[in-house]
Each structure stands twice: as structure tokens, then as C-alpha cells.
Amino acid sequence: MTLANDTTAPDFELPNQFGEHVRLHDFRGRKPVALVFFPLAFSSTCTTELCDLRDNLALFKDEQVELIGISVDSKATLRAFADAEGYDFTLLADFWPHGSVAKEYGVFLEEKGFATRATFLIDIDGVIRATFVTAPGQARSMSEYTAALAELHAARV
DSSP: OOOOTTSBOOOOEEEBTTSOEEEGGGGTTTOOEEEEEOSOTTOHHHHHHHHHHHHTHHHHHHTTOEEEEEESSOHHHHHHHHHHHTOOSEEEEOTTTTTHHHHHTTOEETTTTEEOSEEEEEOTTSBEEEEEEOOTTOOOOHHHHHHHHHHHHHHHO
8 A cells, every 4th residue: 555645754764876885864954855656667658758857857856855766676777867968966776675665664566576657746745745646658747747746845934
């Protein structure tokens, strides 16, 4: 079951596309995080979604929200994906143990071996404030991100 809003986001540590370890807890007290689970690098829908995020990165930067993509791909695959598409945000490898973070967030699809498309907007205190999940094969819309960021902004003011 997908984690609900108003619950504390589980902490984790995973390597990014450069092999550096990123820990969710390190953002606590500093900045909110948009944690974006996606099934697989280089797949058409995932590429389209992440390109939309790349092209709208200012939405996140303006709200001082750290954008983090996460998939079961290896860090080498994520590096190639980021380089090929010009992603200027963090991609994390939930590679081993396979999908462990996606499982903690309740978005791992056992029968497929990867996470569904799910986004968690986590506030500065580490609490999930917005969640949206789409059916397999269905892309998330930028309007969902815009609405979630606006809600987060309103709660901070």
C-alpha cells in the first residue's frame, strides 16, 4: 500500500548517477524533496516524464524543492540516461537490494520488478504532504506537480 500523506517519509540512502551516496534525512531541516519514482530509464513514457521535469525544473528551484528521481536501474544506467537527456537533477539507483526503497514507499510492482510511477512531495520536516500515483503506462502531468508545489508553498507561508 502506498504511503499516505501526513506520514513521515522513510529514510534511505542510495547512490546517485555519479556513485555518490544520497540520504533523504540530509535534506531534513534544509529543503523539501520531490521524490519521483519511475519504472525504467530509457523507456518512452519515463523519458517523456523526466524530460518534462527537466524542462520545468524552474518550478522546483523557485520553491527551493530538491527534485530526485528514483528507479531500480543501476547507477551506470542512470548516468547514461541523465547524460543522454540532459537531466540536471539527481537520479537514485534503487538497484540493490532490488527495489527496497520503492517497497518501503509501497510503490514496488513485484510482478514487474520495478516501481510504478509515484511522486511524494516531502516537506522540510520529512513529512509526506502530497502523493500522486498513476496506473502503469500512464504519465503524470505537470499540473499535478504544480498543484502539489503550490500546496507546499501555502503551508510554508
